[in-house]
Every structure is written in structure tokens, then in C-alpha cells.
Amino acid sequence: MDNLVKICGLSTPETLDAALSAGADWVGFVRFARSPRHVDLDVGRELSRQARGRALRVVLLVDAEDTDIADAVEALQPDLFQLHGHETPERVAAIRKAFGRPVVKALGVAEAPDLAAVEAYEHAADHLLLDAKPPRGAGALPGGNGLSFDWRLLVGLDPGLSFMLSGGLNPDNVAEAIRLTGSRAVDVSSGVEVRPGIKDPGKIEAFVKAARAAYADRT
Numbered sequence: 267m268d269n270l271v272k273i274c275g276l277s278t279p280e281t282l283d284a285a286l287s288a289g290a291d292w293v294g295f296v297r298f299a300r301s302p303r304h305v306d307l308d309v310g311r312e313l314s315r316q317a318r319g320r321a322l323r324v325v326l327l328v329d330a331e332d333t334d335i336a337d338a339v340e341a342l343q344p345d346l347f348q349l350h351g352h353e354t355p356e357r358v359a360a361i362r363k364a365f366g367r368p369v370v371k372a373l374g375v376a377e378a379p380d381l382a383a384v385e386a387y388e389h390a391a392d393h394l395l396l397d398a399k400p401p402r403g404a405g406a407l408p409g410g411n412g413l414s415f416d417w418r419l420l421v422g423l424d425p426g427l428s429f430m431l432s433g434g435l436n437p438d439n440v441a442e443a444i445r446l447t448g449s450r451a452v453d454v455s456s457g458v459e460v461r462p463g464i465k466d467p468g469k470i471e472a473f474v475k476a477a478r479a480a481y482a483d484r485t
């Protein structure tokens with residue numbers, strides 16, 4: 267992953283088009299029924315077709331059974347999986363092997379000890395997504411909460427696999443996040459929305475531009 271921008275939680279052709287036109291490298295489709303960004307298999311199939319060849323397609327799953335993964339693969343033909351549940355390293359490795367796609371494992375970060383989990387996934391996942399921990403309590407979503415964590419925790423981090431920075435990023439703070447952490451990949455969902463699940467094409471474009479400018483400044 268190098269100078270990569272991912273727009274996550276896309277659920278309409280119009281906002282997917284905004285992400286693709288802005289030059290997003292990866293686009294994410296959420297398969298989690300409680301999410302305002304959830305796409306059913308028919309909608310996911312169409313969106314995935316629209317993105318094919320223009321960006322890599324990532325399907326987000328949460329502690330999914332093999333049958334659900336197989337359904338998502340058949341309909342969306344994803345290029346990668348992003349796993350947002352309590353998947354162990356063994357489960358991540360098993361999904362990668364069984365479905366023949368690279369896996370991004372999301373890890374929640376609130377304080378330094380949370381980064382100890384990074385090592386456990388070194389040989390199981392292909393990439394990590396370092397995200398804010400979800401809020402506690404019934405009904406909280408495992409991701410897409412628009413919360414950030416203390417980016418200083420990542421300064422000097424050198425995991426054995428590439429990582430993507432996520433959690434509470436938006437067009438106004440992504441440049442500072444890239445500058446501070448040195449991250450080579452960023453991911454956003456809530457920060458380019460007007461309300462949960464409703465993406466804003468203008469914010470998507472502004473986010474991609476701001477991230478690209480920050481990457482360029484660094485080289």
C-alpha cells in the first residue's frame with residue numbers, strides 16, 4: 267500500500283461514481299445488516315460492477331460465517347476482504363486461504379497496549395486497518411463511528427505488514443494525520459458524509475485531494 271486512499275461505506279451509484287472520479291484507490295462496501303451503509307447482495311453486485319477496473323473493491327464483514335462470505339464473493343467479486351469483528355489470527359488466515367483473497371484486519375486502537383495485537387496478525391493478514399475502538403454499549407457499530415484515536419501512538423510504528431490509518435478522518439484533518447503518522451494509506455467513511463450512511467460527493471472529492479496533497483508534500 268503506497269499513497270493509497272480508500273473511501274468506505276459506499277452504497278449508491280452516485281457516491282461511488284464520486285469516489286471513482288476523484289481517484290480513490292480502494293472502495294469499500296459494508297455487509298453488516300445493522301449498519302446504515304449496509305448493501306444487500308443485489309445492490310452490492312451492481313456497485314461492484316461499476317467499480318470494476320477502476321478501483322479495488324473491498325467487502326467489509328463482521329464475524330461472518332463461511333456461507334455469508336461465499337454469498338458476498340459470488341455477488342460482489344471483491345478484490346479484498348476487510349474484517350471488522352473479533353476474528354482471531356487463525357480465522358483470518360483461514361478466510362484468506364479458503365476464499366483466495368487478501369485480507370485487511372481492522373484493529374481498534376485507544377492506547378499503546380492495543381498495538382500489541384499487531385504482531386499476532388503479522389502472518390495471518392495482508393494489511394492492517396488501525397481504527398478507533400468502537401464506543402461501548404448495545405447498538406454500537408464495530409466501525410464507521412467517526413471517532414479518531416491519538417495518532418501519536420503510531421509515530422515510529424513499524425509493523426511487519428502494511429497498515430492503513432482510519433477513524434474519524436475527514437477532509438480537514440487527513441493531511442495532519444498523514445504528516446504526523448507517516449501513514450501511506452488512509453481510509454474514511456463518516457468524515458465524507460452529511461449524516462450516517464449518506465455520503466457527500468463534494469466531501470469525497472475534498473478528502474481525496476487533501477490526502478493526495480499530503481502524500482505529495484512528503485516526497
Ligand SMILES: O=C(O)c1ccccc1NCC(=O)[C@H](O)[C@H](O)COP(=O)(O)O
Pocket residue numbers: 274275294296298301302303304326327328350397407408409410411412413432433434435453454455456457
Ligand atoms: O461503516 C459501518 O457502518 C461499519 C459497520 C460495521 C463494520 C465496519 C463498518 N465501517 C468501517 C469503516 O467504514 C471504516 O473502515 C472505519 O471504521 C472508519 O470509519 P470512520 O471513522 O467513520 O471514517
